[in-house]
Every structure is written in C-alpha cells, then in structure tokens.
Amino acid sequence: MVNKVRVNIAGAQYAFATTDSEKYITSLADKLDRDIGKLMEANPSLPVTKAAVFCAMDYLDEYQKSTGSAENMRSQIQDYIADAARARTAEDKLRAENEALRREAAALREQLDKLRRHKEKEEKEKEQEQAEG
Secondary structure (H helix, E strand, O other), X not given: OOEEEEEEEOOEEEEEEEOOOHHHHHHHHHHHHHHHHHHHHHOOOOXXXXXXHHHHXXXXXXXXXXXXXXXXXHHHHHHHHHHHHHXXXXXXXXXXXXXXXXXXXXXXXXXHHHHHHHHHHHHHHHHHHHHHO
C-alpha cells in the first residue's frame, strides 16, 4: 500500500508517496532537517541547496562505508561457515577413527583374554602332569 507522507525540511514542504511507514519517513525528514539546520547555523551564508548537498555527501559516505563494512562482515561470516564445515568434517573423521580404534582395542583385549586363559590352562595342565609324574 502506498502512503502519502508530508514533511517539512529546511522550511520547505515535501510530499512523498512511499510504501514505508509515515513514522519512518518522518524520522528521516526530521534527521535531514536537523542536519541541514546545523550546517546553516554554523555557516549563516550557506544556501540551503549547498547544505543539502553537503548532507547528501555525508549520507553517501556513511552508506558506502556501511556497505563495505557489511560486505566485509558477510565475507567473514562465509569464512566462519567454511571453517565450521571443515571442523565438522574433521570431527566426523576423528569420531570414526576413534570408534575404529575402540573396536580394535576391544578385539585386542578379547584376544589377550583368550591368550591368558589358554596360558592358564596350559600351566594347570603342566602342574597336573608334575603332580602325577
């Protein structure tokens, strides 16, 4: 829905047709009016159009810097996501390796137990033979 919003900037009336809320447009206009007013107060001979151009340059500078900052953040986030994916892959690999080592250790313990039982059995048989002989 298109809203028609009337605002006053630097003593002039403007009407905006916008899909943004009236509150939002009014807040933008109020900021611009304050910024132009500050420039003109500091420089009484400065025409409104030049003050508006200076404000526009400031706003564009802020916009460009924030866009660059946002792009830098996006890039960092993508790097963090890639790092997290690599870490997950490494973790999965280590978990699989750990599980394989646990199975191997269990098999070796079982094999060791069998060898011990076998050795004990042989020792008992030797003792019996010595006791009989």
